[in-house]
Amino acid sequence: MIRTFDLSGNETTLDAGRLGSPAEGVSVRSSILAGGLSQGVHEICVDNGRFRFVVLPTRGMGLWKGWLGDLEIGWRCPVAGPVHPGFVPIAEPSGLGWLDGFDEWLVRCGLVSNGAPDFDDAGRLRHPLHGRIANRPAQSVALSVDPSTGEMTLTGVVEETRFLFHRLRLTSHVATRPGEPGLRITDVVENLSAEAADVQMLYHVNFGPPLLEAGSTLVAPIERLVPRDDRAAEGVEHWNTYGAPQPGYAEQVYFASLRAGSDGDTRVLLKNAESTAGASLQFAVADLRCFTLWKNTAAAADGYVTGLEPGTNFPNPRTHEAKHGRVVSLGPGETIRLQLAIEIHDGAAAVGAVEQSIAALAGDAPPQIITRPQPGWCVT
Amino acid sequence: MIRTFDLSGNETTLDAGRLGSPAEGVSVRSSILAGGLSQGVHEICVDNGRFRFVVLPTRGMGLWKGWLGDLEIGWRCPVAGPVHPGFVPIAEPSGLGWLDGFDEWLVRCGLVSNGAPDFDDAGRLRHPLHGRIANRPAQSVALSVDPSTGEMTLTGVVEETRFLFHRLRLTSHVATRPGEPGLRITDVVENLSAEAADVQMLYHVNFGPPLLEAGSTLVAPIERLVPRDDRAAEGVEHWNTYGAPQPGYAEQVYFASLRAGSDGDTRVLLKNAESTAGASLQFAVADLRCFTLWKNTAAAADGYVTGLEPGTNFPNPRTHEAKHGRVVSLGPGETIRLQLAIEIHDGAAAVGAVEQSIAALAGDAPPQIITRPQPGWCVT
């Protein structure tokens, strides 16, 4: 029988015995952080014996960091987080206050909107950068454990509701099994209103050192790739490789559609220069049909990082995306179910295997690499 | 001798013995909520043995819900509250962030302003929707008990001060006696500045099911009633009755002046379709001279609700109201004292009795029901 533990606001450590897990060495630790910008942040560390990761209920069930043994997954943001939403001015007129709280490995952008700030004709903020969901705290935070397999699933409910405007609910499940080199996310986004709603979701999955280094490569079954703007166009020839940290580097962003296998799933891989370690994302292109690659290989001090971003849309201002049909319309009570699996690949063999599987997805047709921003996909 | 209990930030439960109350079955419970958007919210549940209600010091001494036996008073807002002010972006450029925290039975709107957002000529927010007072926490929260009558009075002090601009203090008293089917609010608003100040106050008292249902009626001694806008004008013929929940229903709002008795008090009643249950508000028309009726009979999922709103003004933008003299001018050190009694009526006899008392207030002169928005009262 599945065991369930209520972790809402609780400080507790659960070992294999308490969890009723068949695997030694697994544990779950729930804590409330103290001090500075992290004051009051609830974090939960799940350790499956091989891979451990930190979930942040206070920040919309985002993932803070992960570790496969000594290999740290995530990035070293100049922001010293995790940051409590109370210190993140997302409503700042600039629309950029979200950046004060951003330091996660995986942060969800949505649900009403994501992407660049969106202003009305009077210059007044309509939608802030990347939306509100990452700065909304989860309720009903619980862990369930399947005693037969040891699968642990952390669940949290995050609501993005404005009376008279929208009533959206994200129910997030983060699952992992003993020894699994990664985790699997299943998110259900529900329109609880009796009226239709348009939603957006983008998984902003960020990697810094050591996976990101000079010579790292992004491997993806590109169907079509377009530079977001002139700055990205400058680097389109080597869109899939990374340079060393470079002070003053201005971000380059590419928009892409990906090919999928017969099951509808696609996969993208970031691997290090030696091809001895990597991380891959797997998801369904029917659900997350827009893939964004964010290259921000600035100095280490300023956040040397790349983002692999499967989304329902490209992160342009919401108004632009709506105009081009890149919002998800949900009728009253309707839901969408989004799945994203992240796997860490340790060793040349593991990296090689996933590369082969991506090559199979890519097939023989060459990718279309467009060298200039394109109307429709881009704000031109 | 009156007993007094300091409840500022305290978690405690006081029974009749501790309270020194002559009545069995009374109690007061003070708690700090945990989890999600309610993290850190201080709530106090006062039970007089017949009627119990929850006061929210953290949200400006608002009333969250009440219960007369099994009869729940309040509404089912899509917002899952009570919401800590730290998650309510009242300064959002749209002026609508207040809606993220709104789910109370009774919420005060003021003190500098209430009503629709008010912008300057550059489109920059001047006054946010319904002002700041509901998102300011109370200090000096205390309960006093009169051992002779058992009357319990909860007091809290909420300050709305901006250095160089205004220094206003609300001292709120919420009183109830053992067995009383309701409560009585006495609010003192004080201008602590050495300079004059203009203030506003509106009690946004909200009812959903079961009191609100198809066939519910608003009974009020109307002197003059005006639809706020064209949308309200559409429904002016049946302004005082309610339909069933209707998805997509756009709110209809009516502005009114009410007749009073020789003591200066008026009364309005919301009763259910069968006239077997109701809730009434009693207040002085000299103090709260503007009565607003908000009909929002949208789908249950989106908040099927009506608001009975006695105020010092109509909830138009502050600039409009000031232009038409609907602000309260307080000299240095001056106060206004506002009283509002809420009674729940259980059974046809109780409902009938209050209806008769309202009929007596209305007298023989017919109400003026105006069918179009009027300049002055309305933004036309």
Place this chain on the structure above:
Amino acid sequence: MIRTFDLSGNETTLDAGRLGSPAEGVSVRSSILAGGLSQGVHEICVDNGRFRFVVLPTRGMGLWKGWLGDLEIGWRCPVAGPVHPGFVPIAEPSGLGWLDGFDEWLVRCGLVSNGAPDFDDAGRLRHPLHGRIANRPAQSVALSVDPSTGEMTLTGVVEETRFLFHRLRLTSHVATRPGEPGLRITDVVENLSAEAADVQMLYHVNFGPPLLEAGSTLVAPIERLVPRDDRAAEGVEHWNTYGAPQPGYAEQVYFASLRAGSDGDTRVLLKNAESTAGASLQFAVADLRCFTLWKNTAAAADGYVTGLEPGTNFPNPRTHEAKHGRVVSLGPGETIRLQLAIEIHDGAAAVGAVEQSIAALAGDAPPQIITRPQPGWCVT
């Protein structure tokens, strides 16, 4: 050996024994406040046996108040603080939300900007009044004690970082010795980015009664003094003396450069009418080259106060100051070190002595008192 105590988020009281101090009667008390707007504020009271003062880690290591025996240092702001940053809407479109949290004796204004709100051409807020640093909580809060001298130093680290924009760190040290009638601040501001940054800092040091009263005088080695605007020009003839509280008094602000001694330090003194008590500030004019005097002798109820404000710039909008070169440019990894000593002078002899030292700094050359606002220094 120096003893160090971690005070991050801790509630504790340390007496001379625990501190390892050679002096009787010294103590340090760390508390978390509860109730109202102060909920969750961390304050640390340092008592050196003669002078005690309260530091606010939650408010950027500001100083709340001080006491030399019975003599209270600070002011009586209408804001009932200390106020938690979560209740301060610094991102409000008006740019004035900072005022909701302002009640300290000493508050830092910076680091990206200070001064009046700064808007872009569309009227959208660019820099809020006095910047963000006073509403950012410190981390790594620690106390160190030198057992040989008894010197106690409180340290805290406050970060002002926005990913992609700036990465600034303030490391503040507040030191005092047993029996010292004051304290010494050493602030290090560091540009942690790999890119250059422009910073500003202003120490807003505020005094009300009893030091401020009718007849109080500001003693300063003025080189040049300019009224900020027409309102200040009205009072320029008696710029250095104070009147009694006056309801409706509109603030008068003067900008000045000061003369220094051979060590580069200058000193300013506020003394009471009888010259029996005073407070002085000592700092290096090379670092804090702009001195602002803020006179706000309004009614006691509205904050009868004067501010002595050594800064890297005048508190005009950031854009104006940048245009006139009054920002501090820091290369990657560069720091500035700012020192400010505050001493309280008790008795006519002590006041007389500091007056003499200021007279020596002033020398024989008469001060230039300009009677009209000047382009460059002022926004004209």
